[in-house]
Amino acid sequence: MPSTDAREMMSSWEEAVLVLRKNLFEEIVKHLRDELPNEGCGILAGKDGVVMKVYRIANVERSPTSFLMDPREQLDAMKEIRESGSEIVGIYHSHVASPAYPSERDVQMALYPDVTYLIVSFQNSKRPRARAFRIAEGEIEEEALLIRGGEGYGDKDLPERT
Numbered sequence: 600m601p602s603t604d605a606r607e608m609m610s611s612w613e614e615a616v617l618v619l620r621k622n623l624f625e626e627i628v629k630h631l632r633d634e635l636p637n638e639g640c641g642i643l644a645g646k647d648g649v650v651m652k653v654y655r656i657a658n659v660e661r662s663p664t665s666f667l668m669d670p671r672e673q674l675d676a677m678k679e680i681r682e683s684g685s686e687i688v689g690i691y692h693s694h695v696a697s698p699a700y701p702s703e704r705d706v707q708m709a710l711y712p713d714v715t716y717l718i719v720s721f722q723n724s725k726r727p728r729a730r731a732f733r734i735a736e737g738e739i740e741e742e743a744l745l746i747r748g749g750e751g752y753g754d755k756d757l758p759e760r761t
């Protein structure tokens with residue numbers, strides 16, 4: 600479990616931040632790539648903004664421009680997360696051909712003000728870009744996204760901003 604180190608590292612970070620180990624980020628990117636040409640989506644479980652587990656959820660809309668998490672899979676994941684003593688720290692989805700920024704619909708559909716919305720853009724499919732946001736009452740606020748290397752703690756790697 601990476602929590603001790605991750606938390607130490609978080610304390611040096613000023614604002615709200617989503618912390619992802621590189622291998623988990625790669626898992627997310629792989630999932631979302633598998634879903635192309637449609638948007639993919641899922642849930643990030645963990646604690647205090649530190650992601651520990653990724654839940655792939657089917658996009659029932661099967662659309663290149665929107666997503667809706669399969670309600671049954673979403674409930675199952677939420678139950679497992681609750682029972683494991685962790686929390687939902689984020690919801691992720693892909694943008695197939697637009698930047699990693701919440702769409703109007705994303706804002707309308709953002710029902711959880713306390714979670715981070717992670718968006719991975721495949722506009723440049725060779726170099727997916729990720730950004731993190733809080734969305735509350737129609738307001739979008741960008742959050743820091745910290746992707747940590749898998750070996751040691753020196754090799755942090757922030758994805759490029761669009």
Ligand SMILES: [Zn+2]
Nearest residue numbers: 694701702705
């Ligand atoms: Zn979106």
